[in-house]
Amino acid sequence: MVRTIAVFNLKGGVGKTTLAVNLGAALQLMGKRVLLVDLDPQHDLTMYLGVNPAQLKGVEYFITRDLKFAEIVRSYNHRFDFLPSGKKLRDLEDLMSALYVNYKKMNFLIRDAFLHIEQQYDYIIFDCPPAGGQLTINALSYVQDVFLPVQCQFLALRGSKKALFLIYRVKTLFNPALRLGAVIPVMYDPRNRLSSVIVEKLHNAYGDYLTDTKIRINVSLAEAPGFGKTIFDYKPFSRGAQDFKKLAREVAEMPAGELRLEQSLSHLVDSSVQHVMAGLRANNA
Numbered sequence: 001m002v003r004t005i006a007v008f009n010l011k012g013g014v015g016k017t018t019l020a021v022n023l024g025a026a027l028q029l030m031g032k033r034v035l036l037v038d039l040d041p042q043h044d045l046t047m048y049l050g051v052n053p054a055q056l057k058g059v060e061y062f063i064t065r066d067l068k069f070a071e072i073v074r075s076y077n078h079r080f081d082f083l084p085s086g087k088k089l090r091d092l093e094d095l096m097s098a099l100y101v102n103y104k105k106m107n108f109l110i111r112d113a114f115l116h117i118e119q120q121y122d123y124i125i126f127d128c129p130p131a132g133g134q135l136t137i138n139a140l141s142y143v144q145d146v147f148l149p150v151q152c153q154f155l156a157l158r159g160s161k162k163a164l165f166l167i168y169r170v171k172t173l174f175n176p177a178l179r180l181g182a183v184i185p186v187m188y189d190p191r192n193r194l195s196s197v198i199v200e201k202l203h204n205a206y207g208d209y210l211t212d213t214k215i216r217i218n219v220s221l222a223e224a225p226g227f228g229k230t231i232f233d234y235k236p237f238s239r240g241a242q243d244f245k246k247l248a249r250e251v252a253e254m255p256a257g258e259l260r261l262e263q264s265l266s267h268l269v270d271s272s273v274q275h276v277m278a279g280l281r282a283n284n285a
């Protein structure tokens, strides 16, 4: 059965696109069939994988069903597939609100499109924009899991609260099966004495949602997009490659159809986060 994942955080520059591409690539190396979807009108994933979005008819034409999946999907070196975003993606959100008076229908455009192709893949990973607009709500109304990358910084906790609220709202309104699949510490700097303190704080806040794997700061990860390569093709022996391999193993071992482990909420940083986390953990029935 397919596993659908939205990589999401309301902040930009936190490593979402790096995570989507290299986690997808690592899962492919484990033999999984992977589709990446660029939902960000800034086209970072599309450009990372060497496609120029300027004249392109991208994922927006699949969401509106003006073009067939096969007319838009691309392959990265015959390893994994991706749906690039084109120049009209930015207009799609406005169009959605204008054309679909029926809110419920509007929120399920992505779900309705992807239900027809999802069985071709083991993993479908959406790279969401750093905003809570209609594209993000559409993605969250479809997927099973949200992966939230958090930077290993003191302010990361505060920044993630709004994202958790949005996830919780979409879960209660449109997608009861939605769950917070993983909170992934990224840009971890082992040389910084504060890093372990921060990870401990993240652990207190997110408990078992926090992955054991931390993605360390690694210059190769920042360089790879300039060559249009995943970390495994650019620097297969780098720390970045090691970390993403480890993360992919951890992700593949997560239980798919059920909620992850319950765990004590008493340590959560504040009651509003606690409320949201409880809701995210609540039984889907």
Ligand SMILES: Nc1ncnc2c1ncn2[C@@H]1O[C@H](COP(=O)(O)OP(=O)(O)O)[C@@H](O)[C@H]1O
Residues within 6 Å of the ligand: 011, 012, 013, 014, 015, 016, 017, 018, 019, 044, 186, 187, 188, 215, 216, 217, 218, 219, 221, 222, 223, 225
């Ligand atoms: N672990 C890392 N080590 C070093 N640089 C990173 C790492 N993760 C991301 N970057 C770099 O940080 C910047 C922001 O990352 P990106 O994945 O584009 O974030 P987002 O998609 O959230 O905006 C990019 O230049 C990227 O190459």
Ligand SMILES: [Mg+2]
Residues within 6 Å of the ligand: 013, 016, 017, 018, 040, 044, 045, 127
């Ligand atoms: Mg991005």
